[in-house]
Amino acid sequence: xxxxxxSETAESNKAITKAIKCKMVLYDLTQEKLAKAMKCNRITxxxxxxxPGDLTLDELRAISAKINIPLEKLVxxxxx
Numbered sequence: 001x002x003x004x005x006x007s008e009t010a011e012s013n014k015a016i017t018k019a020i021k022c023k024m025v026l027y028d029l030t031q032e033k034l035a036k037a038m039k040c041n042r043i044t045x046x047x048x049x050x051x052p053g054d055l056t057l058d059e060l061r062a063i064s065a066k067i068n069i070p071l072e073k074l075v076x077x078x079x080x
Contacts, residue, residue, distance in 0.1 A: 013052045015077020020049065023067035037066040041067050 022032065031045045037057050048055050064071040
C-alpha cells in the first residue's frame with residue numbers, strides 16, 4: 001500500500017495533542033486535574049485529546065495556563 005500523508009490540519013492537531021501530553025507527563029498532570037482546570041469532566045478531556053480541533057478558545061487558554069506554555073506555542077504544537 002502507498003504511504004498516506006496526513007493533511008496539514010491533521011498534522012497540526014497531532015502536534016497540539018503531543019505538546020499537551022508531553023507537558024502533562026512533565027508536570028505529573030492527570031486527565032482529572034486537566035479537566036478541573038478546563039472546567040469540564042474527564043470524558044470531555046479524552047474527547048478533546050482525540051479531536052483537538054474541537055477545543056474551544058477558553059479550553060486552550062486553561063490548558064495553556066495549567067501546563068505553562070504560551071497559547072501561541074501550544075496552538076503551533078511547539079514543546080519547550
